[in-house]
Amino acid sequence: MTVRITPSILNADLANLATEVGRIPSADFIHIDVMDNHFVPNLTIGLPVVESLRKATTTPLDIHLMIADPDRWAPGFAEAGAESVTFHMEAAHAPVRLARELRAKGARAGVALNPATPIEACATMLGEVDMVLLMTVEPGFGGQTFLDLVLPKITAIRKLVSAANLDVWIQVDGGVSVETIERTAEAGADTFVAGSAVYRATDPDAMVKQLAGLAAAGFARCGH
Numbered sequence: 001m002t003v004r005i006t007p008s009i010l011n012a013d014l015a016n017l018a019t020e021v022g023r024i025p026s027a028d029f030i031h032i033d034v035m036d037n038h039f040v041p042n043l044t045i046g047l048p049v050v051e052s053l054r055k056a057t058t059t060p061l062d063i064h065l066m067i068a069d070p071d072r073w074a075p076g077f078a079e080a081g082a083e084s085v086t087f088h089m090e091a092a093h094a095p096v097r098l099a100r101e102l103r104a105k106g107a108r109a110g111v112a113l114n115p116a117t118p119i120e121a122c123a124t125m126l127g128e129v130d131m132v133l134l135m136t137v138e139p140g141f142g143g144q145t146f147l148d149l150v151l152p153k154i155t156a157i158r159k160l161v162s163a164a165n166l167d168v169w170i171q172v173d174g175g176v177s178v179e180t181i182e183r184t185a186e187a188g189a190d191t192f193v194a195g196s197a198v199y200r201a202t203d204p205d206a207m208v209k210q211l212a213g214l215a216a217a218g219f220a221r222c223g224h
């Protein structure tokens, strides 16, 4: 089994995104945080920036939609060529229909859960998605402290995915760093967003590689 590092550009220099993405060639995907000031109390970047980034890099794009009414907006990101589009279960009106629509448009479909949302919210539709994103901070901002209370949720969803023999990636997002990534992988995560840890590092690509090594070591002890 393989682990993936999907750095978030939220803490990069937003005036020089193409350059910033070019600093992390070892990234498996580029994680792009789209916020609408409704679902979360922050406003970031939207579809036009994603369309421009799609032309600026060959690294696959991992869109994290922290927006209300993803049923309306998510398919546009798949049409823009994003390889993965994740919407929040707390915001979706018809999550099964939306996941199917994203897949039909050629994207991987992901569902995200806030820290306090139980995994049962998406357990019945694991066969409809390619990734489950478990937030390890309250969504909205980079640089927050990792919430250890999410670790049992990671283990529980990993058990469900293994028991059903599904190829669903388990992603974590928020406070992932050299201090937290190993125990997160050991709990069962295989895909890791890291924002400030990567872009505050002197050498962001070396940090991506270091995180990948630590994640692989932790995941080897996961037992699933």
Ligand code: DX5
Residues within 6 Å of the ligand: 008, 009, 010, 011, 031, 033, 064, 137, 138, 139, 140, 141, 142, 143, 144, 173, 174, 175, 176, 193, 194, 195, 196, 197
């Ligand atoms: C937070 C975003 C994250 C954020 C992570 O709501 O979804 O992707 O950029 O930043 P760090 O790694 O600094 O917690």
Ligand code: ZN
Residues within 6 Å of the ligand: 008, 031, 032, 033, 064, 173, 193
């Ligand atoms: Zn994110």
